Amino acid sequence: MAEITIKYLAEKLKMAPSTVSRALNDSYEISQPTKDKVLKLARELNYQPNPYARSLREHKSKTIAVIIPERINNFFSQVIDGIEDVTQQHGFHLLMYNTHEDIQLERKIISYLLNGRVDAIVMSVSSQTSEIDHLETVFSKGLPIIFFDRICPQIPTTQYITNDYESGFKATEHLITRGCSKILFLLLSKEISIGVERLRGYRDALKAHKIVFEDSWIVQCCHEEQDNVEKISMLLQSPQRADGILASVEKLAIATYRAVNKQKLSMPKDIKLVSFSNMKIADLLCPSLTTISQPAYEIGKECAIQLMKKLSRKTQPDLESVTKTFPSIINIRESSGG
Amino acid sequence: MAEITIKYLAEKLKMAPSTVSRALNDSYEISQPTKDKVLKLARELNYQPNPYARSLREHKSKTIAVIIPERINNFFSQVIDGIEDVTQQHGFHLLMYNTHEDIQLERKIISYLLNGRVDAIVMSVSSQTSEIDHLETVFSKGLPIIFFDRICPQIPTTQYITNDYESGFKATEHLITRGCSKILFLLLSKEISIGVERLRGYRDALKAHKIVFEDSWIVQCCHEEQDNVEKISMLLQSPQRADGILASVEKLAIATYRAVNKQKLSMPKDIKLVSFSNMKIADLLCPSLTTISQPAYEIGKECAIQLMKKLSRKTQPDLESVTKTFPSIINIRESSGG
DNA sequence: CTGAAAGCGCTTACAG
DNA sequence: CTGAAAGCGCTTACAG
Numbered sequence: 078m079a080e081i082t083i084k085y086l087a088e089k090l091k092m093a094p095s096t097v098s099r100a101l102n103d104s105y106e107i108s109q110p111t112k113d114k115v116l117k118l119a120r121e122l123n124y125q126p127n128p129y130a131r132s133l134r135e136h137k138s139k140t141i142a143v144i145i146p147e148r149i150n151n152f153f154s155q156v157i158d159g160i161e162d163v164t165q166q167h168g169f170h171l172l173m174y175n176t177h178e179d180i181q182l183e184r185k186i187i188s189y190l191l192n193g194r195v196d197a198i199v200m201s202v203s204s205q206t207s208e209i210d211h212l213e214t215v216f217s218k219g220l221p222i223i224f225f226d227r228i229c230p231q232i233p234t235t236q237y238i239t240n241d242y243e244s245g246f247k248a249t250e251h252l253i254t255r256g257c258s259k260i261l262f263l264l265l266s267k268e269i270s271i272g273v274e275r276l277r278g279y280r281d282a283l284k285a286h287k288i289v290f291e292d293s294w295i296v297q298c299c300h301e302e303q304d305n306v307e308k309i310s311m312l313l314q315s316p317q318r319a320d321g322i323l324a325s326v327e328k329l330a331i332a333t334y335r336a337v338n339k340q341k342l343s344m345p346k347d348i349k350l351v352s353f354s355n356m357k358i359a360d361l362l363c364p365s366l367t368t369i370s371q372p373a374y375e376i377g378k379e380c381a382i383q384l385m386k387k388l389s390r391k392t393q394p395d396l397e398s399v400t401k402t403f404p405s406i407i408n409i410r411e412s413s414g415g
Numbered sequence: 416m417a418e419i420t421i422k423y424l425a426e427k428l429k430m431a432p433s434t435v436s437r438a439l440n441d442s443y444e445i446s447q448p449t450k451d452k453v454l455k456l457a458r459e460l461n462y463q464p465n466p467y468a469r470s471l472r473e474h475k476s477k478t479i480a481v482i483i484p485e486r487i488n489n490f491f492s493q494v495i496d497g498i499e500d501v502t503q504q505h506g507f508h509l510l511m512y513n514t515h516e517d518i519q520l521e522r523k524i525i526s527y528l529l530n531g532r533v534d535a536i537v538m539s540v541s542s543q544t545s546e547i548d549h550l551e552t553v554f555s556k557g558l559p560i561i562f563f564d565r566i567c568p569q570i571p572t573t574q575y576i577t578n579d580y581e582s583g584f585k586a587t588e589h590l591i592t593r594g595c596s597k598i599l600f601l602l603l604s605k606e607i608s609i610g611v612e613r614l615r616g617y618r619d620a621l622k623a624h625k626i627v628f629e630d631s632w633i634v635q636c637c638h639e640e641q642d643n644v645e646k647i648s649m650l651l652q653s654p655q656r657a658d659g660i661l662a663s664v665e666k667l668a669i670a671t672y673r674a675v676n677k678q679k680l681s682m683p684k685d686i687k688l689v690s691f692s693n694m695k696i697a698d699l700l701c702p703s704l705t706t707i708s709q710p711a712y713e714i715g716k717e718c719a720i721q722l723m724k725k726l727s728r729k730t731q732p733d734l735e736s737v738t739k740t741f742p743s744i745i746n747i748r749e750s751s752g753g
Numbered sequence: 754c755t756g757a758a759a760g761c762g763c764t765t766a767c768a769g
Numbered sequence: 770c771t772g773a774a775a776g777c778g779c780t781t782a783c784a785g
Contacts, residue, residue, distance in 0.1 A: 096770090135777085148496050
């Protein structure tokens with residue numbers, strides 16, 4: 078790969094490299110004829126600047142890291158599409174990392190990003206993230222970071238969530254109006270921010286409807302589908318089983334379907350289900366799934382817009398320390414009784 | 416962000432930068448005591464080498480570009496998980512690009528990668544990709560490139576596919592044994608490689624079973640769900656409508672479900688469906704979907720393994736010009752009559 | 754075993 | 770308007 082460099086162009090054109098560089102960057106200091114000559118040759122030879130030389134010199138990389146806890150997930154895919162659509166227009170590149178919900182991996186990934194590899198980070202923390210010193214390091218180093226969905230309220234930066242408390246409340250209320258009185262809340266173990274808010278909404282809805290809450294209704298699940306199916310199956314075969322389930326995450330709704338089938342129960346007759354989910358085919362499931370869906374693409378776009386705004390300014394003002402809320406939508410379908 | 420550099424460490428330690436660099440890289444030329452001192456301080460100050468300085472110097476970036484035509488797609492997500500799991504172990508980073516099935520965007524993305532930004536490319540081409548000069552440029556520049564699924568046979572490099580001909584044949588045969596005699600083949604417009612192979616298998620299966628093929632059975636769809644639903648609906652309301660559908664891509668199966676519902680037809684009674692799809696919840700659809708699923712994660716892993724093998728060698732032998740085939744699995748469910 | 758020097762490909766302050 | 774020089778943070782061939 079014999080690369081075309083500025084030096085090479087300069088030789089061919091019998092100019093100084095500095096002149097070529099300035100012409101390429103359309104500097105006001107360079108005459109039009111010179112610019113024309115340089116551009117012409119650059120195009121002919123398909124000159125592409127070496128991004129790393131530029132990054133080293135400029136101390137910026139024009140790349141952004143996106144860190145998510147799970148890749149096979151419509152919500153995150155949609156968020157990333159939103160991010161990419163914006164950053165691409167600004168000539169930014171996206172470095173992508175999946176933590177697999179593993180805090181150790183998350184720390185390691187963060188450590189790779191600490192020396193100029195990226196100009197900013199957009200991130201949804203893993204469900205294991207309770208200690209946050211690695212995230213504090215990012216912030217204290219001055220590396221811009223934005224959180225979405227699974228946020229980190231302790232870090233004073235811009236964060237995007239949806240109205241999780243309200244959605245949890247409404248979803249629970251919906252189940253209650255459909256006749257449920259024993260409602261299980263499924264969540265991932267130790268899940269932060271979103272789980273907490275959704276849970277609060279759920280509990281307050283129960284309280285508002287004078288349903289006496291039992292501790293056993295909060296069910297900590299894991300990331301292994303088979304384990305979750307078995308756990309939920311067990312719960313469903315108990316004599317005083319629940320009549321409603323609120324799944325705080327899509328994968329737990331899937332596990333519920335499997336458990337219901339396994340126990341040969343009928344949904345929504347025996348058990349009703351609502352889940353947070355951005356699945357596009359929720360309406361094609363058997364029975365169709367009542368979902369609370371988040372405006373994922375818009376969230377991604379907004380993250381990127383804020384970042385682009387910050388990074389494009391000469392004097393980069395700090396990202397505002399604020400948590401912005403997008404509205405989720407509840408789509409009532411058969412799984413909850415329609 | 417005041418960065419810790421080698422120069423800074425060298426000053427603190429009263430050594431030369433070259434010594435520090437060598438100690439950090441565990442060079443045999445450096446004494447153990449010196450290494451210990453350097454490593455100690457580096458750890459204390461949490462030194463992270465500047466990746467771009469190193470890339471510029473070494474002419475390698477330790478990053479790989481992954482280019483896919485669509486992000487909200489289980490198949491691609493699984494492939495990428497496979498790629499990442501391997502590359503991460505080798506300290507490589509992943510730059511990710513979604514072409515949205517747009518050849519112009521694909522060309523643009525490729526052009527960004529031509530000057531050392533990445534050490535290699537893993538790619539699935541867009542369905543619009545008929546001209547391939549941009550891919551030829553990549554190859555001729557000596558930038559390693561591997562294709563998967565939607566491959567580019569004209570480029571002499573390693574390519575990964577599944578047994579698409581065979582799967583198309585078997586899927587068609589399956590529909591025939593379930594009583595279908597008018598089988599529609601849905602494909603994305605001008606789709607390359609995979610579409611072609613699957614289509615060949617389909618046609619040969621018809622021929623083998625002495626079914627006289629009609630041109631109108633090959634239906635070119637697009638990327639707009641609504642348009643596809645309408646097109647398929649139209650076809651389904653014709654008096655001599657098909658009794659079987661083979662969807663070469665998951666999104667066309669989804670559109671078929673919607674069209675069937677819209678026309679108030681019943682699947683599998685009125686119409687039977689088989690689709691290529693890596694959807695994990697195909698069994699939960701109404702009716703459950705008969706799928707041909709590809710070993711996506713394994714394909715991703717294999718792409719990455721080949722690349723790592725190549726890139727880790729001092730003398731990098733060319734990627735073998737060979738097309739390797741992974742076996743897909745047919746999962747028979749209700750949509751095709753069980 | 755350690756150090757001084759050159760250079761990767763850029764950009765920009767400084768001269769002229 | 771153009772050029773020579775320095776420097777971004779590394780690594781390595783060359784000395785000693």
